[in-house]
Amino acid sequence: MTEAAEHEEYDVVIAGAGVNGALIAKHLTHAGFRVLVLEAGPGSAWSLDGYSRHLDHFYAAASKGPESPWPPAVAAPQPDTADIRSGAGYFVQSGPDKYGSSYTRAQGGSTLHWLGVCLRMLPEDFELRSRFGVGHDWPLRYGDLEPYYGRAEHEIGVAADVADQAHHGIEFPDGYDYPMRRIPLSFSDQVLADTIDGMRVTLEGESIALQVRSYPAGRNSVPRGAYQPVGAVDADVDRHDMITHLGERCAGNTSCTPICPIEAKYNAGKTLAQADRGKLRVLAQAVVSKVSVDPVSGMVDGIEYQRYADPASPRHTVHTARGRAYVLAAHAVENAKILLASGLGGDHSLIGKGLIDHPALYAWGLSPVPVGAYRGPLSTAGIEDLRAGAFRARHAAFRFDIGNDGWRATTGGPDSSVVDAVTKQGLHGTKLRAHLAATLPRHVRFSLAVEQLRSEANAVTIDPRHVDAMGNPRPVISYHIDDYTTGGMAAAAEVARQVFRQAGIEDCTDPEAGGWFPSVRRDGEVFRYHGMGHFGGTHVMGHRAGESVVDTHQRSWEHRNLYVVGSGSFPTMGTSNPTLTMAALALRTAEHMTEALAARQPIRQGEPSGF
Amino acid sequence: MENRIDRFVRLSALLTGFAQLHLLGTGMAETYLRAADAALPEGVLDELLAAGSPPSAGSASPGGPALPGTAARPGVSALAGGTDPEAAAGQAILGDAKLGPVARTLILLWYRGAWTALPQEWHSAYGAAPRDVDHVVSAEAYQAGLQWDAAGAHPAGARQQGYGAWASPPAALETESAPGTTAVRLPRQAGAPTVTEGARS
Numbered sequence: 001m002t003e004a005a006e007h008e009e010y011d012v013v014i015a016g017a018g019v020n021g022a023l024i025a026k027h028l029t030h031a032g033f034r035v036l037v038l039e040a041g042p043g044s045a046w047s048l049d050g051y052s053r054h055l056d057h058f059y060a061a062a063s064k065g066p067e068s069p070w071p072p073a074v075a076a077p078q079p080d081t082a083d084i085r086s087g088a089g090y091f092v093q094s095g096p097d098k099y100g101s102s103y104t105r106a107q108g109g110s111t112l113h114w115l116g117v118c119l120r121m122l123p124e125d126f127e128l129r130s131r132f133g134v135g136h137d138w139p140l141r142y143g144d145l146e147p148y149y150g151r152a153e154h155e156i157g158v159a160a161d162v163a164d165q166a167h168h169g170i171e172f173p174d175g176y177d178y179p180m181r182r183i184p185l186s187f188s189d190q191v192l193a194d195t196i197d198g199m200r201v202t203l204e205g206e207s208i209a210l211q212v213r214s215y216p217a218g219r220n221s222v223p224r225g226a227y228q229p230v231g232a233v234d235a236d237v238d239r240h241d242m243i244t245h246l247g248e249r250c251a252g253n254t255s256c257t258p259i260c261p262i263e264a265k266y267n268a269g270k271t272l273a274q275a276d277r278g279k280l281r282v283l284a285q286a287v288v289s290k291v292s293v294d295p296v297s298g299m300v301d302g303i304e305y306q307r308y309a310d311p312a313s314p315r316h317t318v319h320t321a322r323g324r325a326y327v328l329a330a331h332a333v334e335n336a337k338i339l340l341a342s343g344l345g346g347d348h349s350l351i352g353k354g355l356i357d358h359p360a361l362y363a364w365g366l367s368p369v370p371v372g373a374y375r376g377p378l379s380t381a382g383i384e385d386l387r388a389g390a391f392r393a394r395h396a397a398f399r400f401d402i403g404n405d406g407w408r409a410t411t412g413g414p415d416s417s418v419v420d421a422v423t424k425q426g427l428h429g430t431k432l433r434a435h436l437a438a439t440l441p442r443h444v445r446f447s448l449a450v451e452q453l454r455s456e457a458n459a460v461t462i463d464p465r466h467v468d469a470m471g472n473p474r475p476v477i478s479y480h481i482d483d484y485t486t487g488g489m490a491a492a493a494e495v496a497r498q499v500f501r502q503a504g505i506e507d508c509t510d511p512e513a514g515g516w517f518p519s520v521r522r523d524g525e526v527f528r529y530h531g532m533g534h535f536g537g538t539h540v541m542g543h544r545a546g547e548s549v550v551d552t553h554q555r556s557w558e559h560r561n562l563y564v565v566g567s568g569s570f571p572t573m574g575t576s577n578p579t580l581t582m583a584a585l586a587l588r589t590a591e592h593m594t595e596a597l598a599a600r601q602p603i604r605q606g607e608p609s610g611f
Numbered sequence: 612m613e614n615r616i617d618r619f620v621r622l623s624a625l626l627t628g629f630a631q632l633h634l635l636g637t638g639m640a641e642t643y644l645r646a647a648d649a650a651l652p653e654g655v656l657d658e659l660l661a662a663g664s665p666p667s668a669g670s671a672s673p674g675g676p677a678l679p680g681t682a683a684r685p686g687v688s689a690l691a692g693g694t695d696p697e698a699a700a701g702q703a704i705l706g707d708a709k710l711g712p713v714a715r716t717l718i719l720l721w722y723r724g725a726w727t728a729l730p731q732e733w734h735s736a737y738g739a740a741p742r743d744v745d746h747v748v749s750a751e752a753y754q755a756g757l758q759w760d761a762a763g764a765h766p767a768g769a770r771q772q773g774y775g776a777w778a779s780p781p782a783a784l785e786t787e788s789a790p791g792t793t794a795v796r797l798p799r800q801a802g803a804p805t806v807t808e809g810a811r812s
Contacts, residue, residue, distance in 0.1 A: 186778060252772050253767070253768050372780060374767070376776070406762075418723060419723075426705070428627075428705055429626060433629065433757075440763075440764070
């Protein structure tokens with residue numbers, strides 16, 4: 001394979017074309033730097049034709065899980081939630097608990113299948129140790145990240161109203177508002193709000209009032225001011241041509257996860273399309289296998305990658321890309337894997353250690369009145385009130401996500417309800433149809449996402465016995481859900497029962513009747529949980545080398561021209577999904593890199609300034 | 612004499628509770644007929660269609676030709692006296708050890724756009740065809756599933772209702788009716804909140 005990229009000179013080489021890599025590439029190219037982006041997976045989602053094929057793949061898939069539209073290349077395998085039960089697949093789960101999340105290795109990354117929630121972390125989330133005596137503090141405060149949150153909201157294109165979001169200490173600058181108006185609350189949200197708003201629950205003696213609240217979403221709605229929503233992307237990689245179809249608003253496809261058919265929901269391909277294409281080269285199907293370090297200077301002097309032509313085959317050629325600086329933006333797990341495979345994690349290294357997620361419970365029920373289930377964005381509101389409070393000294397905080405997708409995630413509805421009506425209840429004809437019409441629109445689902453604290457025992461490691469078809473290591477995952485989190489699960493499950501009672505919702509939560517999920521025990525109670533796809537903590541950021549892998553600019557302490565970016569840098573994650581926060585961090589990193597690169601220090605001389 | 616597709620659609624209307632016009636409107640009737648032919652042992656579908664046909668539809672022997680080990684069945688109308696073809700179909704077909712499971716799989720096919728494999732016991736008694744495995748018939752079939760119409764919704768990822776439609780109460784179902792069926796209505800939300808924020812500029 002001809003490999004022009006190998007002979008070209010770049011300022012920055014980025015591994016990973018997800019949201020982090022795309023944001024950094026966009027800003028560095030516009031600052032005038034030449035950027036190479038290496039993406040392990042296929043780039044097919046970047047063209048309309050390719051994207052449509054993914055959509056058809058989803059339509060025809062028997063199981064419509066998060067991975068269904070995004071089949072992996074042989075050369076870039078990815079975790080699949082269906083593998084958790086069988087124990088097969090990409091992850092080697094060494095227990096004791098199962099890690100329940102997955103991600104996508106493709107150009108666009110997991111934003112291809114994310115829900116689109118864009119919550120900011122709460123100010124207290126950054127100060128868990130100081131305020132509650134648990135977990136860790138960030139080396140940054142909410143105020144440090146606030147300007148970048150605002151910029152990230154405009155990069156992603158977030159729909160929300162500040163008036164809904166200024167709570168739990170979240171502050172916005174005067175005059176600020178999101179680039180688009182909030183997505184309308186679903187009918188289901190409104191029915192629930194009528195009965196729930198103002199009800200009080202007690203956590204560790206603290207009385208907290210609940211409210212159904214619109215959450216910010218990376219989905220196109222009605223723009224504010226001059227903001228121009230970004231629509232579907234159609235890129236011709238070879239010719240550098242780019243068309244963006246502007247103005248696509250969310251049409252309520254009820255499939256944000258696993259695929260938005262009209263790209264009204266943000267994906268990282270949109271950001272990459274906004275880079276200065278004259279300064280950017282994107283190589284898909286290029287698996288970064290190793291970071292090469294100069295043993296004298298400790299600086300990275302190249303990134304080795306494996307290029308493959310056929311996604312169905314592991315046949316590949318090996319190349320090296322060189323730049324002045326390097327960015328690993330390959331995913332929390334992949335970043336750690338690459339560093340470990342490069343032999344960069346010493347005995348005392350924190351690389352890979354501290355893996356977190358939001359283990360989440362489902363609660364589902366039958367509303368006394370139709371709520372119009374199976375319509376609208378998968379979720380438009382949540383109950384955010386239990387994300388904060390003094391109880392965090394005792395157990396995990398949690399967040400309710402209110403589904404608009406009925407029982408799809410919990411039991412496999414509506415299919416499972418139809419099968420039940422036909423085969424178990426023996427219904428057919430108009431009686432069948434009337435039964436379904438009377439029940440399906442009343443399906444209610446909550447996801448109760450529970451915070452998890454870092455523990456070094458929860459780790460991504462590699463083991464030469466476990467490799468993929470390319471000979472690259474498969475991530476070996478050690479994972480335990482501790483009492484702090486199961487305490488949050490118990491509280492969350494209890495609040496869900498109270499909310500159902502308050503709303504007159506018949507509680508149908510029955511893990512035996514639902515899909516299979518891994519379980520964890522607490523005081524004899526069994527909790528079935530699923531992952532939220534919120535990986536974090538594997539290359540933690542901190543004030544000092546030795547206590548962390550990267551500094552507050554996500555710059556490696558040991559290799560000063562290497563940046564390791566993404567939610568792997570998070571010391572804690574609170575209860576918000578990580579995307580907006582990592583986008584804010586990526587913008588902060590891009591700003592820092594722009595200054596450092598512009599200083600034009602000879603790269604191999606390293607510190608003190610520039611590179 | 613009715614052709615095969617007509618008989619298939621008429622029986623399907625009795626089984627699903629959706630009018631023949633609605634079923635034809637999905638554009639899936641022929642596809643489903645082919646899917647059923649491919650997934651069932653030879654003759655079984657015709658046996659089912661015969662059992663679902665009234666005598667006036669042209670079938671001399673309402674139960675169809677008796678296969679080895681199968682007694683001829685009275686047709687739907689013969690059993691019901693022509694009063695409630697749907698209930699009659701229930702008695703004549705769904706209670707039958709051989710045809711019942713096939714009819715239920717057809718109902719699921721129409722509602723889900725996916726073929727549901729017949730039970731192992733059925734295979735042992737009546738034979739198996741290679742395509743009798745769980746599968747989504749096609750991308751189009753998934754989108755045409757009646758379950759979404761029954762829910763007053765739309766298939767996830769397709770036939771979307773438009774920006775902000777999710778803020779409105781679910782629509783009452785169409786009152787179309789198959790012969791002998793009664794209209795199905797959803798209760799309307801009295802005093803449901805109306806959201807118009809999406810329309811504001």
